[in-house]
Amino acid sequence: MLKDNFKEVEARIQAACERAGRKREEVTLIAVSKTKPVQMLQEAYDLGNRIFGENKVQEIVDKYDALPADISWHMIGHLQRNKVKYIIDKVTLIHSVDSLRLAETIEKEAAKKGVTADILIEVNVAKEDTKYGVMPEDAARLVSQISVMPHIRIKGLMTIAPFVTNPEENRIYFQRLRNLAVDIGENKSDNVTMSVLSMGMTNDYEIAIEEGATMIRVGTGLFGARSYI
Numbered sequence: 001m002l003k004d005n006f007k008e009v010e011a012r013i014q015a016a017c018e019r020a021g022r023k024r025e026e027v028t029l030i031a032v033s034k035t036k037p038v039q040m041l042q043e044a045y046d047l048g049n050r051i052f053g054e055n056k057v058q059e060i061v062d063k064y065d066a067l068p069a070d071i072s073w074h075m076i077g078h079l080q081r082n083k084v085k086y087i088i089d090k091v092t093l094i095h096s097v098d099s100l101r102l103a104e105t106i107e108k109e110a111a112k113k114g115v116t117a118d119i120l121i122e123v124n125v126a127k128e129d130t131k132y133g134v135m136p137e138d139a140a141r142l143v144s145q146i147s148v149m150p151h152i153r154i155k156g157l158m159t160i161a162p163f164v165t166n167p168e169e170n171r172i173y174f175q176r177l178r179n180l181a182v183d184i185g186e187n188k189s190d191n192v193t194m195s196v197l198s199m200g201m202t203n204d205y206e207i208a209i210e211e212g213a214t215m216i217r218v219g220t221g222l223f224g225a226r227s228y229i
């Protein structure tokens, strides 16, 4: 079952890339394994998947210890400052930086561990009350404030689009995130590139790819529905 899901998602990614005239290598699939047991992640690993996304610090720490070391872990969920220290040297990319205070903590913990943290700025492009993320109009300033921190590299932007039944409705938000990345990228700065656009989930990743996503975060489409007990 897992195998078929990976095959289907892969076929859809390829089709979306073709429609958009993009190369398959431009899009990285992050398998969002939150709430799923280690055994299921191991199965995905055995199918060749090496990139997993999680949204809870405790879950990353537990799974990190239980699974092979060549996995690349992505922190995609809201990150509390007091928990940064547990994952700073374990994750490849933190997708969810949306405040200066959080960045300051990441800088401090990265310096302590002697690492450089790669991060994305999470933007609330649709300005939803219920969502984390910096407002689009505040993103450039946040990037510039963080860009002076020596143990952080800003790699791009991330967004969680609204929950909609027709994914076409989210196209506009993906376009906005891409345009924002272009604008911010024009203010050249040493620790900043805007090469990553993390956008698109199970419901809308094909649209996101058409609009320039370089990372898509797919959970349900690969691992099935989540049950929160």
Ligand SMILES: *Cc1c(COP(=O)(O)O)cnc(C)c1O
Pocket (backbone or CB within 6 Å): 032, 034, 055, 076, 077, 160, 201, 202, 203, 217, 218, 219, 220, 221
């Ligand atoms: C859970 C989650 C996903 C995956 O959602 P699906 O709809 O299951 O694909 C993607 N991004 C973030 C930030 C998430 O929390």
